[in-house]
Amino acid sequence: MERWAERQEVVSIQWIAHALRRQWKWVATGVVLGVALALAIVLFGERRYEAEAKILVETPTGMGLGGGSGLAALLGGGASELNTQAEVLTVRPLLEKVRQDAGIDEPYRDFAQRFRATPVRNTNIVEIRASDSTAEGAQRLAQLWAQRYLEHVRTLYEQNPSTLVEKLSRELDSQEQRLQTVSQRLTAFLKRRQMVAPEEELTKAVEKYADLLEQARNLEAQRLALERQIDAIQNELQRQPRFYEATRNLAIPPEVQALNTKIAELEIQRSGLLQEFQPNAPEVKILEEQIAQAKREREQILARAVDQQFLTLAKQEAVNPVYQELLKGLLEARSNLQATEATRAVLQRQQAQFEQLFRQTPDTMAEYADLKRQYEAALTVWTEKVRAYEQARAQQLIGKLSPILLQPPALPDRPVFPRPVLSTGLGIVLGLMLGIFLALGAAFRTRTLVDRWEVERLLGVPVLLEARGALPPAQVQLLGWQLRALGGGEVWRSAAVMPLAAHAKPLAQQIAGAFQHATVHETEANLPAVPSTNGALTLLTASPDAPAVLDAERLILIAPKGYTLDDATHRMLQQTGDRLVGVILIEEGRA
Structure with a gap:
């Protein structure tokens, strides 16, 4: 419903x-x-x-x-x-x-x-x-x-x-001063650290350190081999005849020791140059020639020392050739061992220097990265300022x-305001809007029951029927169906039919009489009978002489078209709420 x-x-x-x-x-x-x-x-x-x-x-x-x-x-x-x-x-x-x-x-x-x-x-x-x-x-x-x-x-x-x-000129001067300050700080840092390119120098230092470790391992293996060789030669000398007691205390001459140190230093310099130059570079060739010259001088000194010792033996006794060769090999082995140890000592000092450098590297690189970042930022800003300045100068020249x-402005031939057609059109539109507003306002103020739309707006209920006089049986039967659809016989079983005008009273009495005992008289043959499954549907005529109206559960109004509700009646009807079922409109002057 x-x-x-x-x-x-x-x-x-x-x-x-x-x-x-x-x-x-x-x-x-x-x-x-x-x-x-x-x-x-x-x-x-x-x-x-x-x-x-x-x-x-x-x-x-x-x-x-x-x-x-x-x-x-x-x-x-x-x-x-x-x-x-x-x-x-x-x-x-x-x-x-x-x-x-x-x-x-x-x-x-x-x-x-x-x-x-x-x-x-x-x-x-x-x-x-x-x-x-x-x-x-x-x-x-x-x-x-x-x-x-x-x-x-x-x-x-x-x-x-x-x-x-x-x-831009002032900003460029200021940026140049800032760039110069950052550049001076970066230069002072490089001078203090004795660096030119810290990233490249660090890479080379790591490579040199790895080369030093490799050389140290090789020298350690060479030292062990020379010690074993010296032990073997000494054992062999003990088995040879002892012609001259002084041979046991034969020592390496000081000149040989100095040459061994020199050869070790030259070898280390040669290793460092090989990391930067090719083996056939002039610098490498010069060092190799110096190393070969030092080795030749060392061999000559050792040969003279051995010859001098055996010259003394030859004056006393006959010389044993085997003993002489073993003694010469012993001197060469000890000389090589001393040179190896000297080289190891130099490598260890350099290794310690590199390790100290690596311990300082994080702080050094962090400071260098910060200064470099400041310098690059200042340089970028300076470059942009220079470009903007040059463009401004070019703009000034171009x-x-x-x-x-x-x-040029021409003399207007007609006014832009007012325009007759546009003004009239706007006036009509605005007037139409005003008229509609006034018409709706007047329609809202009226309380006249003229059609179903006004009834629904004023009372909130439907128009059940629009009659021109007495109702034929078919319309009475259809009215019964409408009342059933609105809850009659199920939700409510009795309703009072109230006429709002004197000439509507006969119609009210006809409808009430038709539903007096839950039956519809003179039903139309071609329409189904009104069902009453949940009880009888009774309509009563409401008038001052009918006290039975008090027993009615719902209210049905019968009003002539054009009937105007006064304020009191309108408020009372609104307060009935759901008890008002609907309205039946009749033509004025007909009953």
């Missing part, structure tokens, strides 16, 4: 149409008022003429309006240049000059509303419009505005590049922004 109480809060389109049809006089009144207002404006309104001019905005060479360079945006070029020029056209200093030239004495706010500047889309043109009460005045204002704008903008853009160059008056 449809909830009629909810429909009371909803304004339907059908009701609006019926309301406007009934209140057409208000609609017509609104339209007439709108047309009258439009005619008054057309006839008596102040004429406004508008003169139009067009200005072409030319940019310097290489700086189109669509360019995206930083300098173009700074100087006014770029995609927003036309909007910038439109704003420049409406600045107060420019319009004040125009007002002085035109000799118009009115507040600035009102004077500024005479001018409009609009960029023409996808072009380099700005369209300007100036209005006045006469065509000649509008043309003169537009001419003065365009002339003053050209003078103003040229002066403005002539001063702007010089100011920009000076500003030229300035140059607006050109493309289309």
Whole structure:
């Protein structure tokens, strides 16, 4: 079952149409008022003429309006240049000059509303419009505005590049000082650490350290081999005949020890050079020649020492050749062992130096990275400043922004306000809106039951039937079905039929009599009988002489069309709530 109480809060389109049809006089009144207002404006309104001019905005060479360079945006070029020029056209200093030239004495706010500047889309043109009460005045204002704008903008853009160059020059000097300070700090750090390229030097140091470890392992293996060789030679000497006791205490000459140290140092220098140069480089060749010369001198000294010892033996006794060769091999082995140990000592000192360097490397590289980052940042900013300065200088040499008056203002041939057709059309629309508003307001204020839409709006219940007199049996039977659909016989079983006018009483008595004992008299043969599965449906006539109305559960109203509810009756009917089932409308004067 449809909830009629909810429909009371909803304004339907059908009701609006019926309301406007009934209140057409208000609609017509609104339209007439709108047309009258439009005619008054057309006839008596102040004429406004508008003169139009067009200005072409030319940019310097290489700086189109669509360019995206930083300098173009700074100087006014770029995609927003036309909007910038439109704003420049409406600045107060420019319009004040125009007002002085035109000799118009009115507040600035009102004077500024005479001018409009609009960029023409996808072009380099700005369209300007100036209005006045006469065509000649509008043309003169537009001419003065365009002339003053050209003078103003040229002066403005002539001063702007010089100011920009000076500003960039000061910023460039400041950035150069900062760059110089960071560079001095970085240079002092490199001098203090005795470095030129820390990353490359660290890489080379790691490679040298790895080479030193490899050399140390090789020298250790060589030392062990020489010690075993010396032990073997000494054992063999003990088995040979002892002709000269002094041979046991034969020592390596000091000259050989000095040469061994020299050879070790030259070998280490040669290893370092091989990391930077090819083996056939002149520097490497020179060191190899020095090493070979030192080895030859060492062999000569050892040979002379052995010959001198055996020369003393030869004066006393015959020389044992085997003993002499073993003694010579022993001297050479001890000399090589001493040279190996000297080389190991030098390598250990260098290894310790590298390890100390590696322990200091994290702090050193962190400080160097920070200084380098500061230097690179300062250098980047300085480079950008130099580029901007050079572009500003080039802009100063190339030229300035140059607006050109493309289309001078012409004398307007008709006013822009008022326009008869537009004003009349707007008046009709506004009048129609006003008339509709008044018509709806009048319709909302009325409480006349004229049709089903008004009944639903005022009482929130449906119209059960619209009658022209006594009801035929078929309509009575259909009314019974409607009441059943609205809960009759199930939710409620009795209802009072109340006529709101005297000539509606016979119809109320007919309907009440038809449902007096839950039967419908003279039922139509082609319509099904009204079911009564949940009990009888009884209708009672409500009148001052019928006290049985108090026993009714629901209320049905019978009102003539055009019946007006007073305030008291309307409030009482609204307070009945769901007990009011519906309304039966009858034609005026019929029962």
